[in-house]
Amino acid sequence: MRPDDLPQIRELNIFKGISEESFDELMRASFLQTFPAQMELIEEGEPADFLHVVVEGCVELFAQSNGRESTMAMVYPVSSFILAAIMKDAVYLMSARTNKKSRVLMIPAVSVRHVFDTDPAFSKAMVIELSSCYRGVVKEHKNLKLRTSVERLANRILRYRQKQQNDQITLPYDKKILASNLGMTPENLSRAFNTLKPYGVKVEGNKITLSDVEQLAKFAKPSKLIDDQSV
Amino acid sequence: MRPDDLPQIRELNIFKGISEESFDELMRASFLQTFPAQMELIEEGEPADFLHVVVEGCVELFAQSNGRESTMAMVYPVSSFILAAIMKDAVYLMSARTNKKSRVLMIPAVSVRHVFDTDPAFSKAMVIELSSCYRGVVKEHKNLKLRTSVERLANRILRYRQKQQNDQITLPYDKKILASNLGMTPENLSRAFNTLKPYGVKVEGNKITLSDVEQLAKFAKPSKLIDDQSV
DNA sequence: CCTTACAATTGATATTTATCAAGACACTGT
DNA sequence: ACAGTGTCTTGATAAATATCAATTGTAAGG
Incomplete structure (x- = not known):
């Protein structure tokens, strides 16, 4: 993590209102990395090690089964993805690849869970983010079933x-x-x-x-x- | 709420580890009500006033659009439904009706949000529940798109x-x-x-x-x- | 008990969507 | 510039799914 990236990160919605200690803990083991297009970031079925946040660019979430593949969602800045897997300490249900050159913040799952347990502002932000994601999928599902x-x-x-x-x-x-x-x-x-x-x-x-x-x-x-x- | 229902409710996963004060606050304005089959509990588009928890029976979540209707999920004990709408203080995205005679715990949204803010054990439980729901919909969505x-x-x-x-x-x-x-x-x-x-x-x-x-x-x-x- | 309403099945048909094949086009890297 | 690759489009066809209609069966209500 380059020091001059920090102020920009600090402004993100998911860190709004959290304490300096919490923010430091989250950032200590995090990476802010730039990936080229078409780079696979996550493969479904793998343990959820990092919470990913798209800071710049665009990331495609997709799923595979039985030789078929389907794009599940496109994630734009500034949104996290696969937060639920992190919170449940479970495996990813979807794969992710960059659609264009993208900057992605990767926060270790253990840090996310720890700060969630200790900083109410962060747990609030996480739950709002998670709720938004949930409602997003429900809408997608309705879209597919009703149209x-x-x-x-x-x-x-x-x-x-x-x-x-x-x-x-x-x-x-x-x-x-x-x-x-x-x-x-x-x-x-x-x-x-x-x-x-x-x-x-x-x-x-x-x-x-x-x-x-x-x-x-x-x-x-x-x-x-x-x-x-x-x- | 009948007093003799409380011990059973207290055992539910979503209340595990929360303080007595929190539990009391949640229960104070709650109802545990028995509904006959085919009773509409929630209509999509309405503000989310209560968190619903199926304690007994079975509830159908469905959605409508453009004259069409589709069953989105069946909810069995003991699960909440439409938690995301509560946390975001938004409108319901799905309607709900009992499929058979059911007992449903209804907790006021304001209480849920308040206890979420004050009791870490509850916020933890809520986030786990929410994550499970999220992953459930993602799986359903994959099911539909890949098969x-x-x-x-x-x-x-x-x-x-x-x-x-x-x-x-x-x-x-x-x-x-x-x-x-x-x-x-x-x-x-x-x-x-x-x-x-x-x-x-x-x-x-x-x-x-x-x-x-x-x-x-x-x-x-x-x-x-x-x-x-x-x- | 009868009546009614509705779930469930089946057949015939229509619509929607996918697959296969071919050609046009655009982009990339050398 | 040019070969090569992959996207996009169009046509022909096939497969999947929905609709419509008719019938049976079954359960609830008077």
Whole structure:
């Protein structure tokens, strides 16, 4: 850990309000490391040794079984991942790889658990973080069980529009990953985009242009309890 | 709350190790209530007022969107549900109804949050419970994204076999709910059972008889990281 | 006891989604 | 610049899953 990284780290939400001693203990054995794209950080089934926090870049969480692979989530700064495995001292349920060059803070599991037990501010922050993650997965699960693939895509486009505050949208990662994340094949994602053409969705590479948001929303029928990240 | 219920409640895992004051505070405004089957306890979108704990019976968590409905999980004693909403002071993401006559402990959200802030043993218990729930949903999500419907059914049957320690299995609830929980229609569940007939799966009403567990397991390819509830 | 309602199954069909194959395109590293 | 690699798209086809309709069986309520 380079000393000049510390002030930036200290500002992270998960460390807000915790004592200097706690922060020191957490940082003592931690690493803040920069990884190139496509670097596997975690493999599912391994014991959870470190709590990972994406500080910069983007990390893909994925799972494998029976020769199949699926993107479970994309993690952006500043969020931790696989906190539950740390708290339960269990194995990772998902694998993680960088999607682009990323800076990742790695805090030893034992430190996390110890400070959790001794610093109420930290345990509070951890529980909020964990709750957010939990609700995120529940929403994803509802998304998958209650919608068709085209509906999922339409709602995802609306989410990007919301986030980027623009009717001209840039897809944040490859369509292949987007497809997997949305629970479909790349071929089907292509066709889903075509299906949305009548609703004013124009695709050019990784740029999406929306010309009739109202119609698109009417089709997508977004729900706060699935799509709203702040709820 | 009837006084003679208290000792039983006190033994629950989520109260293990917490102080008498904390326990008293939690119980003071709590209810332990018996509900008939098919009673709606929670509606998604409502503010999270109470932490619910299933003490006896069985509760179905389900979600609705766009005219569709899907069973998200079945909750058995002794587990809480929708803890994350309580901790975040947010709205429920799922609805809940009793599946059979059930006893449910209802603890006011404000008490939960207050005791969480003041009693480390309780915050520890809450975080373990929350982590378990989180990992449960992740496994469900993997199940849905990485397997076909017949594979999901096969693995579910193996799980019941494990739990009931018997090759003669009793389905714990209606096939309609099972189908929805597994992410398929009732019609398809019927057909999926037929597909499994060559693997020694015989169905008679809500009784399943397995005559070739080895072949079934070979087909199902169960994975610890999806099917093992203790991992 | 009858009636009603609904779960469950089955068949026929439609829709959705995946797979396979091929070609266009873009990016990377030498 | 160019070969090589992998993404993306499109078409043809196959597989998985849903829908619709009809029937049986079963359990609850009057």
